[in-house]
Amino acid sequence: MEENFNRLENNINTLKLQNLESRLNPHLFKNTLNSIQSHAYQTYYALDKMSNVLDYILYESHNKLVTPKHEIEFALNLIEIYKIKISPLFELKVKTKIDEQDSLYHQEILAPLITIDLIENAFKHADLQSPDAFISITFEYKNNQLSLSVANKISAKTPFKKEKSGIGSETLEQRLKIIYPNCFKLDRYIENDNYIAQLKIDLLEYKTKMLAS
Numbered sequence: 520m521e522e523n524f525n526r527l528e529n530n531i532n533t534l535k536l537q538n539l540e541s542r543l544n545p546h547l548f549k550n551t552l553n554s555i556q557s558h559a560y561q562t563y564y565a566l567d568k569m570s571n572v573l574d575y576i577l578y579e580s581h582n583k584l585v586t587p588k589h590e591i592e593f594a595l596n597l598i599e600i601y602k603i604k605i606s607p608l609f610e611l612k613v614k615t616k617i618d619e620q621d622s623l624y625h626q627e628i629l630a631p632l633i634t635i636d637l638i639e640n641a642f643k644h645a646d647l648q649s650p651d652a653f654i655s656i657t658f659e660y661k662n663n664q665l666s667l668s669v670a671n672k673i674s675a676k677t678p679f680k681k682e683k684s685g686i687g688s689e690t691l692e693q694r695l696k697i698i699y700p701n702c703f704k705l706d707r708y709i710e711n712d713n714y715i716a717q718l719k720i721d722l723l724e725y726k727t728k729m730l731a732s
Contacts, residue, residue, distance in 0.1 A: 565603050571596045580631040587629045587665050587722070591617070591658050594634045594667075598656065601642045610653040618661040623722050629665065630698045634658075636691040637669045637716045644714070646674035663723035670715045699725050 575593040579585050598613055605611065618624065638656060646652045652672040659666040695703045695718075702725040706717045 565600060568596045568599045572600065576632075582627070582631060584627040585629055585631045586627055587624050587660055588619075590629050590631060590634060590665075591615070591660070593632075594638060594658070597635065598638060601638075605642075605647060609647060612653070612655045614655075614657045616657070616659040616661065621660060621663060623663045623726065624660060628722050628726055629720070630694065633691070633694065633720075634667055634718075637667060637718060640716070641669045641671040641714075644674060645671035648674075663721070663726075665718075665720045665722060667718045668716070670713055673709065673712050673714050695720075702728070 572593065575589070575596075579589060579593070595613070595615070598611075602611060641654050641656070645654050649672055654671045655669070657666075657668040659668075692705060695705060699720055702722075703718070703720045705719075706715075708715055
């Protein structure tokens with residue numbers, strides 16, 4: 520009787536284990552599928568954004584001027600691509616304050632790719648490891664003015680703290696001086712180990728000067 524009882528107990532334990540495994544394996548399979556689906560969606564999402572960015576670079580950037588709407592949409596797509604390579608826990612803030620009813624928002628009056636230098640520099644030189652690291656990007660369009668503000672925590676591994684010119688690109692300032700003379704304001708400075716860049720372009724003033732000339 521004891522031998523039969525032990526055999527029966529072993530059989531019951533075996534059935535319990537098989538039951539647990541039958542539950543675990545589908546659960547594991549489902550988790551794997553969810554993981555694959557997540558990566559597949561992320562890949563699709565990235566490729567979709569990349570397609571928009573490439574279209575803009577290939578077709579729109581050859582134009583002398585584009586609409587503020589298209590330039591801002593391009594910049595937002597570019598940011599989404601950059602987001603993929605940073606940790607989900609990294610603090611990335613992107614804000615838009617757009618008056619779509621503004622008279623010049625849909626007119627071809629803005630130089631293409633004028634926003635990318637400040638954005639690229641933020642992702643390139645930001646401190647991605649520090650617990651208080653961040654990137655903050657704000658687009659604002661109102662009263663016929665485009666404003667872009669970019670701030671990030673400076674990485675201690677880069678020498679940019681010692682440079683008077685900061686992280687910003689000299690090429691950007693040269694383009695602005697050529698295209699928008701006396702119609703823009705570009706400020707770049709360091710405050711509490713945070714690099715801040717602010718660009719403002721008065722498109723109405725630019726258009727007025729163009730019409731006058």
